[in-house]
Amino acid sequence: DTAVSQTPKYLVTQMGNDKSIKCEQNLGHDTMYWYKQDSKKFLKIMFSYNNKELIINETVPNRFSPKSPDKAHLNLHINSLELGDSAVYFCASSPGTGAYNEQFFGPGTRLTVL
């Protein structure tokens, strides 16, 4: 059983398109995250939800919109894709919001914008 799953694994699209990435966790966790990892391996948090409520919203263009229909799912929708959006996007979950909570990561979605 996959704990944190993401779809799709790869996404290749043209500039200007709108795309979504889906994430699901079956761990019963309350908190979920989206991270972006660039080509230099720098992993940066974008958003976090706790029990379907947005608790972390870092400096991210408003073309990125997270949605959490329930606490097991956190989707990421990206409008008007740009070349600079090319990266690997990781979803993660944890039991709670404290730093002592272990985060469980999904396999990542490699987004390539042409």
Next chain:
Amino acid sequence: LAKTTQPISMDSYEGQEVNITCSHNNIATNDYITWYQQFPSQGPRFIIQGYKTKVTNEVASLFIPADRKSSTLSLPRVSLSDTAVYYCLVGGSARQLTFGSGTQLTVLP
């Protein structure tokens, strides 16, 4: 936010003990120190976490001096499969955790 500094890369040979040190001079009282491991094309995976002194689990040990301004991840007898990027994180809440660019450990035969 507690900023962390760790070496960009390290090389080691199979069977050796590897120590990766992370500096976090402005760590706050309620900050935890956490290490993650990331293999190519995979998400990061939790290795170990500590607050002070020494923590050991089946994978690694974490040494934290009394002033907590640094920490050392120790991997005993590494194998080729330990080749990965290792991230040191410091924070008291999820918002404060910054992964940075990590340390690329390469284990050579």
